[in-house]
Amino acid sequence: MRPKIYLFGDSITEFSFADGGWGAALAHHFSRRVDVVVRGYSGYNTRWALKVLERVFPEYCDGGGDGAPLAVTVFFGANDACLPDGYGAFQHVPLHEYKQNLNSIVSFFKKKWPATRILLITPPPIDEEGRLLNPYIKNPSNEPERTNNAAGDYAKACIAVATECGVPVIDIWTKMQQIPGWEKACLSDGLHLTENGNRVVFKEVIQKLREEGLSSETLPADLPLFSEIDFNDPLKAFEKL
């Protein structure tokens, strides 16, 4: 069986198989080697994620390969970071609870799959101007329900949890802001990713997985590759299976 990589997160994970999405790009990158399985839940924060964790990854959950997935990305915080007094207040999770929840999620995976790489991803930066054009929810006020500062606090908290737990982390909040014009180049509505933004996440994820020893060059391919098939005796490649 081909091993798996699970993508666990909110809408930025759920939408990752849309055109140019980072999830689909990962699936293509690890073609013939890994099944990339998306478990993104739009609008969810870490509080809701904890409520469903055992449903999303039940006892009998199949990790492919030897039973455990190669890696799980955990990409929450964008909704937790909604301002507590904005119209996204029902999604808000206080910073200290966010840290606890994220810690609990990491602990769950560590216990379930001790050898699986758990890769935290911070929430992305927020383009506050872009948020006022958010097509998903009518914003009755003229104030964004998320700010870049608040997202930055949750990003720092995510990094702190990764350090505490000894797992790798991608600081996409910082990385993305290094791109000139990131507000519009990387974000379509101040929060969700454009194709450019998706590419940034994709590149960071494969880079981090590579540092963790997981790369398309070293993972075995499922069944003989075309390049390994002898044109003069094609069936030979299938004899030893």
Added chain:
Amino acid sequence: MRPKIYLFGDSITEFSFADGGWGAALAHHFSRRVDVVVRGYSGYNTRWALKVLERVFPEYCDGGGDGAPLAVTVFFGANDACLPDGYGAFQHVPLHEYKQNLNSIVSFFKKKWPATRILLITPPPIDEEGRLLNPYIKNPSNEPERTNNAAGDYAKACIAVATECGVPVIDIWTKMQQIPGWEKACLSDGLHLTENGNRVVFKEVIQKLREEGLSSETLPADLPLFSEIDFNDPLKAFEKL
């Protein structure tokens, strides 16, 4: 567990998670409802596919949901249809054997998963001029190794097998040729799909699945959707899980 749809085929299936690919588009379309699992093997014909069938779908193979996948697409023939005397001759499979092999593949799935929809897809048309620019293999002759006529013969054979077996089929060979300028609009190298070509396959697949009773509107979502969560009492949605 979320149910699965398997995509079984050659490079046109293997590459279906590249930018604009029909596999990724399916995964996005069935977001939160179905895991789309790609089992594409570049260069493979039905003879090679038969050799690996039990390896690709072993006894313990997980279909998600109640144990059987919702559907399997079977998309072979482009390589079988290589001319027997061209430089792709080692991939060629005679027409009568192609029919037998395809029949055996359908029988395998019917026996393994009696309730699973098996959806055959004919090979796409060939742009012979485009084949001479094929970047994958240096063509020493100045003749294409595939012709549109030969692909058409395999497409008709595929349709005949579907009729014999009583399973649905997408005649992508015919559908694609109805598009003005299909040679360049749908095919990047005379055989593989452009984003336009991918869109044609995607639309035909979701339409056929819909006719078979599988649509994103009727399949249940995995866990409460954001739209089902009460802003005044978000946790209520998770109590009954």
